[in-house]
Amino acid sequence: MREREIRENLKRIGLITSAIFIFMIIIPFILMGASIDDFTSPKGTGEANSNEIIVKGNNKVKVFRTNTKKIEEMDVEEYILGVVSSEMPAKFELEALKAQAVAARTFYYSKRENKCNLSKGAEICDGVHCQAYMSKNERMSKWANDEKNDNYNKIKKAVQETSGMVISYGGELVKYPQFFSTSSGKTENSEDVFSNTVPYLKSTSSPGEEISNVYQTEKEISNKEFVNIINSNYKKAALKESDIKSKISIKSRTEGGSVKEIQIGGVTIKGTEFRKLFDLRSANFNIEYLKDKVKIVCKGNGHGVGMSQWGANVMAKEGKKYDEILKHYYSGVDVKKVVYR
Incomplete structure (x- = not known):
């Protein structure tokens, strides 16, 4: 009788041990499997795939x-x-x-x-x-x-x-x-035109745009009007008609070729400001001094940042696909x- 009780107790202990093993080892694997499915399945996760x-x-x-x-x-x-x-x-x-x-x-x-x-x-x-x-x-x-x-x-x-x-x-x-x-042949870095640096808006080559009807434009302004516009906006410039040529100097240019800073009399202003002041096609300009007027010669049309539309067309003519064009400019x-x- 005692021996039978011992065998039955051992049997019960074995069953309990098996149950504990299943609970501690097998169940976590099952739960882990469900958890992995939840994270890898695209359905109902709210996550986008890599594309x-x-x-x-x-x-x-x-x-x-x-x-x-x-x-x-x-x-x-x-x-x-x-x-x-x-x-x-x-x-x-x-x-x-x-x-x-x-x-x-x-x-x-x-x-x-x-x-x-x-x-x-x-x-x-x-x-x-x-x-x-x-x-x-x-x-x-x-x-x-x-x-x-x-x-x-x-x-x-x-x-x-x-x-x-x-x-x-x-x-x-x-x-x-x-x-x-x-x-004008190169695009501009964002920080040279706007106030912030954007990692995908970097200067890059953009050749072949000479075919654009606005690749190069000219604007002539009388010395009197030029001086009036400058002095009315920048009093410290103190510019005179008689010394326009000697008092104007382009100090620096951007990587894309635009005027970064220009000194006019007693002030130094950004090329982008000068562009707005005289309603120019771009900030990539040179100034020629004629007898009684100045001639501003611009290359390019627009702010110069990101994708050049005429440049994109040149690339397309060369057989480039739209995604290649985008990856070139951005x-x-x-x-x-x-x-x-």
Whole structure:
């Protein structure tokens, strides 16, 4: 009897030990397996894969129309079609138009987090303060009758074939996808034009843009008007008509070739300020002194930061794809797909 009790007790101890082993060893592995699935499964995690950029909201955009003072709502891709039509000539190469579409789309999504302060409750406005936009009727009215359909279909193709694609840097949406018309052969570092340093907005080569109709422009101003403009804005300049040539000196230039600082009489100002003062095409300029006037010769058109549109077209003509164009003008970036959450 005693021996049977011992055997039964040992049997019970064995069962208890087995149960403890299962609880301590097997169950954690099961739970660990479930936990790993939770982290690796793309479903329900709210995480984007390496080729995606998550944005809040849906595929609708609200645009403030500056002429009508009204807000219009439309699909994002229809909006991008209107931006590309406004910002880049339809005659440009398809891959250049695609690059423009991706840059414009990126700019729009960046405004979702930082809405335009002129848009009266919308996310973005249709002026140069943000990026230009025209409705289909507006853009069709600007094209010759025999070009309307071809131009529209070409731009539509560029938008459709890049649908949802945006520029990213370090896994995040690019906030400043700057673009402009024409460079002087090199683009500018962001810190040389704007107040902040942006790692993907670095000076890079942009050859072949001499074909642009605004590659080089000239502006002549009488000595009297020149002196009046300078002295009315900078009293310490104390500039006189008789000593214009001897009192003006370009002190430094940026990596992209623009005037960084220029000394005029008793003041030294930024090249970007001088550009605004005389409404110049760019800050990459030289001054020629004529008998009774000055001639300012500019190269390039625009602020010079980011993607040059004419440069993009040159690259497209050379066989480069839109993503290659974007990666050339925006240092260290990737092109990814937008996913709504």
